[in-house]
Every structure is written in structure tokens, then in C-alpha cells.
Amino acid sequence: MYSYSDFDEAFVRNRVAQFTDQISRRLDGSLTEDEFRPLRLMNGLYLQLHAYMLRVAIPYGTLSPRQMHALADIAQTYDKGYGHFTTRQNIQFNWPKLPEVPAILSALADVEMHAIQTSGNTVRNVTADHFAGAAADEIEDPRPYAELLRQWSSDHPEFQFLPRKFKIAVTGSPNDRAVTRAHDIGLRMQRNAAGEVGFEVIAGGGLGRTPMLGFVIRPFLPVEDLLAYVEAVLSVYNTLGRRDNKYKARIKITVHETGREEITRMVEARFAEIKPQFGGADQALLADIRAAFAPPKFRTAPTIGYEAARSKDPIFRAWADTNLAPHRHPDYAIVTVSIKAHGQTPGDATAAQMHRLADLAAAYGHSDLRISHEQNVILPHVHKSDLAALHAGLSEAGLATANVGLISDIIACPGMDYCALATARSIPVAQDIALRFDALKLEHDIGPLKIKISGCINACGHHHIGHIGILGLDRAGVESYQITLGGDGSQDAVIGEKTGPGFAYDQIVPAIERIVLAYLGLRLAQDETFLQTYQRLGIAPFKAALYPPEAVDDAA
Amino acid sequence: MSLLVTDQGFGPVPALPFVGLDQIASHRGALDLAQTDAPEAALPYLADLACIRIAFPSVADGRGFTLARRLRALGFAGTLRAQGAIIADQYAMARRSGFDEVEIPQAMADRQPQEQWLARANWQAHDYQSRLRA
Ligand code: HEM
Ligand code: SF4
Numbered sequence: 180m181y182s183y184s185d186f187d188e189a190f191v192r193n194r195v196a197q198f199t200d201q202i203s204r205r206l207d208g209s210l211t212e213d214e215f216r217p218l219r220l221m222n223g224l225y226l227q228l229h230a231y232m233l234r235v236a237i238p239y240g241t242l243s244p245r246q247m248h249a250l251a252d253i254a255q256t257y258d259k260g261y262g263h264f265t266t267r268q269n270i271q272f273n274w275p276k277l278p279e280v281p282a283i284l285s286a287l288a289d290v291e292m293h294a295i296q297t298s299g300n301t302v303r304n305v306t307a308d309h310f311a312g313a314a315a316d317e318i319e320d321p322r323p324y325a326e327l328l329r330q331w332s333s334d335h336p337e338f339q340f341l342p343r344k345f346k347i348a349v350t351g352s353p354n355d356r357a358v359t360r361a362h363d364i365g366l367r368m369q370r371n372a373a374g375e376v377g378f379e380v381i382a383g384g385g386l387g388r389t390p391m392l393g394f395v396i397r398p399f400l401p402v403e404d405l406l407a408y409v410e411a412v413l414s415v416y417n418t419l420g421r422r423d424n425k426y427k428a429r430i431k432i433t434v435h436e437t438g439r440e441e442i443t444r445m446v447e448a449r450f451a452e453i454k455p456q457f458g459g460a461d462q463a464l465l466a467d468i469r470a471a472f473a474p475p476k477f478r479t480a481p482t483i484g485y486e487a488a489r490s491k492d493p494i495f496r497a498w499a500d501t502n503l504a505p506h507r508h509p510d511y512a513i514v515t516v517s518i519k520a521h522g523q524t525p526g527d528a529t530a531a532q533m534h535r536l537a538d539l540a541a542a543y544g545h546s547d548l549r550i551s552h553e554q555n556v557i558l559p560h561v562h563k564s565d566l567a568a569l570h571a572g573l574s575e576a577g578l579a580t581a582n583v584g585l586i587s588d589i590i591a592c593p594g595m596d597y598c599a600l601a602t603a604r605s606i607p608v609a610q611d612i613a614l615r616f617d618a619l620k621l622e623h624d625i626g627p628l629k630i631k632i633s634g635c636i637n638a639c640g641h642h643h644i645g646h647i648g649i650l651g652l653d654r655a656g657v658e659s660y661q662i663t664l665g666g667d668g669s670q671d672a673v674i675g676e677k678t679g680p681g682f683a684y685d686q687i688v689p690a691i692e693r694i695v696l697a698y699l700g701l702r703l704a705q706d707e708t709f710l711q712t713y714q715r716l717g718i719a720p721f722k723a724a725l726y727p728p729e730a731v732d733d734a735a
Numbered sequence: 736m737s738l739l740v741t742d743q744g745f746g747p748v749p750a751l752p753f754v755g756l757d758q759i760a761s762h763r764g765a766l767d768l769a770q771t772d773a774p775e776a777a778l779p780y781l782a783d784l785a786c787i788r789i790a791f792p793s794v795a796d797g798r799g800f801t802l803a804r805r806l807r808a809l810g811f812a813g814t815l816r817a818q819g820a821i822i823a824d825q826y827a828m829a830r831r832s833g834f835d836e837v838e839i840p841q842a843m844a845d846r847q848p849q850e851q852w853l854a855r856a857n858w859q860a861h862d863y864q865s866r867l868r869a
Contacts, residue, residue: 209823
């Protein structure tokens with residue numbers, strides 16, 4: 180795992196000192212509120228509904244046990260004993276007090292972490308495939324590139340005052356687990372005809388109030404041109420991006436208004452201007468970073484214990500069936516720990532749970548932890564013979580929920596419970612759906628199904644790319660939930676289609692139930708997933724189930 | 736009244752005969768650029784210009800940083816000056832993007848005195864770009 184160089188260490192410490200000073204300069208009037216706000220945001224500090232919120236970066240989702248312990252300690256000391264994992268591989272603390280923020284940032288710096296550029300109109304925390312370095316289908320570990328981008332974007336002098344925020348995601352696998360097409364820049368690793376590795380560069384994606392999927396701006400970018408090319412995209416965006424209307428300021432709108440061909444031409448011209456500025460030091464650094472991400476020493480040991488535990492213990496078997504993914508080493512598995520226990524807040528982990536995860540990763544997981552954009556925690560390298568002991572350790576801490584990829588593995592934004600921008604609640608809707616289907620005992624029969632919920636059109640919960648998306652709106656002071664179907668965040672990304680009129684708070688769970696029961700009746704076989712059935716039949720039969728005839732009359 | 740900020744602190748603003756892009760053909764060594772101007776228009780004159788001044792209309796508008804970087808990439812070797820709504824916290828960004836100096840209104844200097852700017856005169860330290868671009 181990458182560990183800070185002296186340079187990184189000094190940079191982060193210096194940044195803590197700077198921000199501490201900025202807080203006092205705000206208090207003594209040197210900085211106006213308008214001047215302080217972007218500085219506060221580029222250091223991860225938001226003002227929320229009830230209090231400040233501190234968003235801490237987990238670059239490319241990777242954590243060591245020591246870092247996880249530190250996050251648990253911060254949750255315990257400065258928050259109410261829990262933290263919230265987000266869809267962008269960050270962790271949010273919802274209750275820090277302003278005077279304590281410098282102490283939190285120092286505690287983070289002690290374990291090589293920071294909150295830099297987790298917010299504000301700048302290049303945000305770079306996200307990557309949470310199975311990186313372990314996935315069976317991977318061409319190359321994408322994290323060295325994400326780390327290179329982290330360093331390049333940190334305090335980049337040109338790009339701290341962009342028109343709007345800018346999000347970059349990287350995947351090293353053809354199966355896109357990083358939702359690259361919904362990012363301002365998405366990087367998908369490819370091999371060209373000559374067998375060389377490079378990136379397909381996607382630009383102009385984004386969800387929010389105008390959801391758009393990115394387009395391929397460069398089909399094959401040699402890896403050594405990564406920084407110069409990404410900088411060219413940012414340089415063009417910083418020049419062209421709209422500053423008169425913040426709802427039209429993301430690069431997706433710039434692409435839409437400028438045209439794909441014209442913006443591609445401009446980026447290529449800018450790339451030619453910038454490329455000579457990179458003299459090779461970045462490639463030398465990349466080589467060092469790659470070495471730091473060398474895979475752990477995998478263990479050769481019998482896996483009979485795993486088979487035995489499977490046949491003996493049905494609870495273990497159910498968990499193994501849903502929460503494990505294939506590892507590139509045949510004796511290993513990738514474990515997804517669900518942070519979505521039925522009825523709990525999706526993504527919230529207590530300090531005790533974080534400590535437990537850190538200990539289990541040290542004991543059974545080669546000291547590697549990941550945070551997924553689906554708000555779960557991954558142990559990417561677990562030897563199969565350790566799975567039963569791991570499962571037992573997780574169970575004791577309430578972390579053995581067997582629901583990964585199923586209907587209760589819901590992404591939900593904070594919504595009305597925390598967020599100042601919310602138009603509706605989203606956490607309670609997620610909790611009620613999870614509890615309802617748990618009570619029906621249908622979850623495993625339904626199979627893979629992604630529900631995503633946002634509490635307003637900003638779409639933090641990614642509802643547009645949920646197989647079932649739920650958007651909470653405010654209709655004349657009453658919560659109204661709009662449903663979209665058929666969205667998909669994978670390599671075949673699709674924006675979901677609206678079903679029709681929205682549903683009241685007490686009607687949304689029954690509405691979801693009608694959709695799901697309709698699916699169970701329509702599928703050709705048990706292994707035809709919800710998304711496949713939807714793609715085969717379209718929206719009509721689901722609409723029919725959703726809006727009984729009399730309701731349709733009312734709506735017309 | 737304005738002040739000029741350099742790595743040495745505050746100083747007087749040297750009076751230069753600035754013209755806008757529309758009068759560049761008759762320039763006398765100093766050009767004023769708006770944050771929205773394209774540097775390509777100044778390309779034939781870069782070698783003769785002693786100073787280019789770029790406007791920063793608001794603290795949140797970072798276009799001037801890219802404009803400065805581009806002028807340097809296009810070969811401009813004279814003095815680059817940032818002018819307008821710039822705070823001490825942006826001084827290092829301005830210097831790293833290629834500016835030599837920053838022109839600020841007196842009111843800003845009153846609110847953010849010299850030592851707040853001098854605190855950023857070490858802009859060459861902790862700079863990822865200079866490491867990566869070597
Ligand atoms: C509670 C405080 C939060 C506030 C005030 C907030 C605000 C916003 C706003 C205004 C946008 C839209 C930006 C735009 O379209 O330009 C946005 C987008 C987004 N937020 Fe949040 N957010 C919050 C929390 C979260 C959390 C907890 C998550 C993760 C669970 C999250 C994930 C995202 C993502 C992934 C997007 C991107 C959607 C896109 O591509 O446009 N946010 N947020
Ligand atoms: S989607 Fe809206 S309600 Fe939910 S966190 Fe984002 S801004 Fe807040």
C-alpha cells in the first residue's frame with residue numbers, strides 16, 4: 180500500500196497549519212465569509228442542517244487497519260460514535276465542532292490522511308474500483324494512477340477555483356465497478372491491438388439535476404500521457420465552463436453546449452501545448468508508486484476448512500454466496516462486508532465496528548481494507564481457509580448481513596435527516612424497504628437488484644443509475660417520491676426512465692413492492708435478473724403494476 | 736489606490752501604458768487581458784510586450800490562473816501581473832501559475848496586511864507540480 184513520502188507528509192502538515200490559520204483569519208475579519216467559504220470547502224468542511232460536517236478523503240477507497248482505527252477514534256472522540264461512508268469513497272463526520280477541526284485534521288495527518296479537496300469547486304478525491312489489485316478480471320491495478328492523480332491535483336494552482344466541482348474515477352477492469360461514465364472524467368483501462376496498456380478517456384458525465392453519461396473523448400491514451408491529457412481537459416473546462424449559473428457549470432453542460440467534436444479538438448490542441456511541460460519526473464514517480472502497490476504475499480494453504488464450513492453452517496453459506504467475489508488467486512476471495520444491516524442507516528458504521536473491521540483485516544485480510552462507492556467495506560484479500568473465522572468475527576459486531584447486491588443493499592443519501600438541501604427523507608425509506616423485504620423473506624429469491632435513493636435532485640444517492648431509482652421531491656410541502664426504472668451504473672451505463680406520477684411517503688414502500696412482485700411474475704427463470712427482465716420487456720408491465728387502472732385515470 | 740504584492744511584500748504599483756486587446760496593434764509594451772480573453776490573439780506581440788496584466792473579477796473565478804499558465808506555455812517571458820479580487824491565500828497559486836506579482840486594491844491590503852501575504856512567499860515549497868513536471 181502507498182505510504183506517504185516526506186514530501187506528502189510535509190504537504191499535509193503544512194496544509195493543516197494553513198487551514199488552522201484561515202479559521203482564525205476568518206474570526207478576526209481578515210477573510211470575509213465569501214472568501215472563507217471556498218477555503219473551508221477545499222478543506223472538506225461543509226455547513227449542514229444541524230452542524231458542520233467534515234468529509235475525509237479515502238483516496239481510491241484504500242485504508243490500512245491503522246487508518247481505520249484512527250477513523251474510529253475520531254468518531255468516538257469528536258463525533259457521536261459513528262461515521263458515514265459515502266458513495267464517493269469518503270467518510271463523513273456529521274457532528275464536529277469548528278474549534279476541534281484542526282485537532283481532527285492533525286489526527287488524520289498522523290495516519291497519512293486528510294480532508295483536502297473533498298468539497299468545493301476543485302478536483303475532488305479520485306475514486307477507483309474497490310476490488311483493485313484483487314479482481315480476477317483486472318488488466319492492471321488502477322490505484323497507482325489514482326495516487327498519481329491525487330498528487331497532481333493536490334493544490335494544483337490552476338484548478339482550485341473551477342466553475343464547479345470535478346470528479347475523476349479510474350477502473351483497471353473491463354467490468355466497470357467505478358461508475359466511470361457518470362464522472363466528469365472516467366478512465367477505463369484498455370489494451371490496444373499491440374497489447375499495450377492505456378486508458379479509454381470518458382468526459383462529460385455527471386448525475387445531479389441534468390443527468391448525462393460521459394462520451395469517449397479519447398479512445399486510447401498511452402498511460403504516460405495521463406497527467407498532460409487530464410490537465411488539458413481541465414484547462415479547457417476552466418476556460419469554457421459557465422460561471423453565470425451554477426446549475427450549468429459542470430463539464431457535462433460545457434460538452435453539451437460546445438459540442439463533442441469541438442471540445443475534443445480543443446482538448447487535443449491544449450494537450451499538444453501541455454505535453455512538453457512534463458519531462459518524465461511523473462513517470463519516475465509512477466514507477467515508485469506502482470512498487471508500493473505490489474500485491475501482498477499470498478499464502479498457499481489448504482481450503483478444505485472453507486468447504487466444510489459451507490456444508491455445515493447454512494448461515495455462513497448464505498453469507499458466502501452473496502458477499503464473496505472471485506479473487507485472481509484461486510485460494511482467495513474478495514469479501515464485501517455489508518454496512519446495510521436491515522433497518523440501519525446505509526453506510527453508517529459505529530466506532531466499535533470500525534475497530535473490529537480493522538482488527539479482522541489485520542488478522543485475516545493482509546491488512547487491506549476498501550470502501551466501495553456502494554457504501555460497503557471490502558476486505559480484498561482473504562484466504563478461503565480464514566473465511567469462517569472472519570464471518571464469526573463479523574457476526575459478533577453485527578457486520579455479517581448477507582445482502583450484498585440484493586434489494587436491501589441500498590445506496591441512500593443523507594436526505595432530510597442531515598442535509599440542508601434535501602426536499603425529502605431518504606434514510607427512512609431505505610430502512611423501510613429493507614425491513615419490508617426482510618419480513619417477506621423474498622430478498623434472496625429476488626436476487627441482484629440495486630435500489631438507489633436521493634433526497635433531492637442533486638442525486639447524491641445516484642438514483643438515476645439504480646435498477647430502481649427513488650428521488651424524493653417536495654410537492655407543495657409534501658414529500659413525493661418519483662421512481663425511475665432500468666438505470667445501470669456498469670460499463671453498459673444507462674440513465675433510468677421515469678415511471679410517472681410520484682408516491683407519497685407512506686405509499687413508496689408498497690409501490691416498490693408492486694414493482695418487485697411484478698418482476699417475480701414476469702421473469703423467465705430464477706436467474707433472469709430484474710434488470711434483464713426490464714430490458715427484455717420495457718417499462719410497460721411495470722407501469723401497469725405500479726399504477727392500477729383507477730390511479731392512471733386520476734393522473735391523466 | 737492599489738498596491739503591488741511581490742515576494743518582498745507590498746510596494747507601489749508602477750504606472751504602465753496598458754491597452755486592451757482591441758488596441759494591441761498600437762501597444763506600448765503593456766497589455767490588459769480580461770479573464771475571458773483568448774491568449775492566441777496576443778501571440779504575434781508576445782515578444783515585444785514587457786507586461787501583461789490579467790483581471791480577476793471575483794475570488795471564485797480561477798480563469799486567470801489558466802490564462803497565465805497558457806501565456807507562459809506560449810512563450811511569454813515578460814512580467815505577468817494578476818489584478819483584482821485576489822486574496823493572500825491565492826498568492827501561491829498565482830505565483831505557481833506563472834504570475835510575477837499581484838495588484839490588489841487598498842481595501843484588500845487593509846483587511847489582509849502584508850504579513851498575511853509574506854506568509855505565502857514560500858510558494859516554491861510543498862508544490863506537487865514542480866515535482867511532477869520536472
Ligand atoms: C449532506 C451534505 C451534502 C450536500 C450539501 C451535498 C450536496 C451536493 C450537491 C449540491 C450536488 C450536486 C452538484 C452538481 O450537480 O453540480 C451533489 C452531488 C453529489 N453528491 Fe452530494 N451532498 C451531500 C452529501 C453527500 C453524501 C453523503 C454523498 C454520498 C453518499 C454524496 C454524494 C454525491 C455524489 C456522488 C454526487 C454526484 C452526482 C453527480 O454526478 O452530479 N453527497 N451533492
Ligand atoms: S441528494 Fe440532495 S438531499 Fe441527498 S445529500 Fe445530496 S444534496 Fe442532500
